[in-house]
Amino acid sequence: xxxxxxxxxxxxxxxSLAVVGDRWTLLILRELFLGVKRFEEFQTQTGMSSHLLSxxxxxxxxxxxxxRRAYSERPPRFEYRLTTKGLDFYPLLLSLKSWGExxxxxxxxxxxxxxxxxxxxxxxxxxxLVCPACDEPFGPKDAxxxxxxxxxxxxxxxxxxx
Amino acid sequence: xxxxxxxxxxxxxxxSLAVVGDRWTLLILRELFLGVKRFEEFQTQTGMSSHLLSxxxxxxxxxxxxxRRAYSERPPRFEYRLTTKGLDFYPLLLSLKSWGExxxxxxxxxxxxxxxxxxxxxxxxxxxLVCPACDEPFGPKDAxxxxxxxxxxxxxxxxxxx
Numbered sequence: 001x002x003x004x005x006x007x008x009x010x011x012x013x014x015x016s017l018a019v020v021g022d023r024w025t026l027l028i029l030r031e032l033f034l035g036v037k038r039f040e041e042f043q044t045q046t047g048m049s050s051h052l053l054s055x056x057x058x059x060x061x062x063x064x065x066x067x068r069r070a071y072s073e074r075p076p077r078f079e080y081r082l083t084t085k086g087l088d089f090y091p092l093l094l095s096l097k098s099w100g101e102x103x104x105x106x107x108x109x110x111x112x113x114x115x116x117x118x119x120x121x122x123x124x125x126x127x128x129l130v131c132p133a134c135d136e137p138f139g140p141k142d143a144x145x146x147x148x149x150x151x152x153x154x155x156x157x158x159x160x161x162x
Numbered sequence: 163x164x165x166x167x168x169x170x171x172x173x174x175x176x177x178s179l180a181v182v183g184d185r186w187t188l189l190i191l192r193e194l195f196l197g198v199k200r201f202e203e204f205q206t207q208t209g210m211s212s213h214l215l216s217x218x219x220x221x222x223x224x225x226x227x228x229x230r231r232a233y234s235e236r237p238p239r240f241e242y243r244l245t246t247k248g249l250d251f252y253p254l255l256l257s258l259k260s261w262g263e264x265x266x267x268x269x270x271x272x273x274x275x276x277x278x279x280x281x282x283x284x285x286x287x288x289x290x291l292v293c294p295a296c297d298e299p300f301g302p303k304d305a306x307x308x309x310x311x312x313x314x315x316x317x318x319x320x321x322x323x324x
Binding site: 009010011012013014015016017018019021022023026027030033034035044045047085087088089090091092093094095096097098099100101102103104105106110111112113114115116117118119120121123124125126127128129130131132133134135136138139140141142143144145146147148149150151155158159 | 171172173174175176177178179180181183184185188189192195196197206207209226247249250251252253254255256257258259260261262263264265266267268272273274275276277278279280281282283285286287288289290291292293294295296297298300301302303304305306307308309310311312313317320321
């Protein structure tokens, strides 16, 4: 399956991956959530080539994840910011941060690279998942997944080479 | 920056991306969370080539995200399962599912491809982030990010070409 075909699946995970299933794109999102807005700084902090970065930014813009605004006319220069659609990747970035902090082979003396503070309560915050129905924390062992009929048929068709 | 150098950064997001910053790897994780265990089914459901799939599975195994177990000796056949380290990607997958459901251009008549039920309360569950300190829901606009001293120096060094 080519990634251009990914819209052909009903799976929402695959549809998300069609937009952000790429480490460079996710690093750009990290920078945007850190408040970085300009091309040169994205390039410096990600180490991407100018061409690759430009391609990824255009893609994010056409996907509606970021918007750009000219801050200089001569030479033409743009600033990029997350749209509402882009800001909705926040849980994804928090999940990556949380996993990396736990499993990223840090030394005990390493200080945290990123500390997130909750404005309302003033404390350090992070990833805590609760069930929207009962507000209890939950994980994969507390939940069952059911595959919907349409996705089941899609998967069945793949098995029969369809 | 090559991805092999990614361990050189103190950023936990980049360290996570060194392990799962790849859409194929994330699709394999989706399959594992759906209960798929076998090579052929991973291949069928992701459309990956046998070579690519094999490479990704080996990498996930060496990263400690999955473990394999022989279920047949002749011919040698293996089953794969998520380790504790792998199960900790659950919030990441939930985040991808949630974003895709909201922004994945579904038609209103499309039924959900994946329904997750919370065993304890019996209701449909999904992504709800709350602050671990005060248990209130929060998003990017309710939080400030502080960059730690070591990461600040790392970023500063990149700016001066270090």
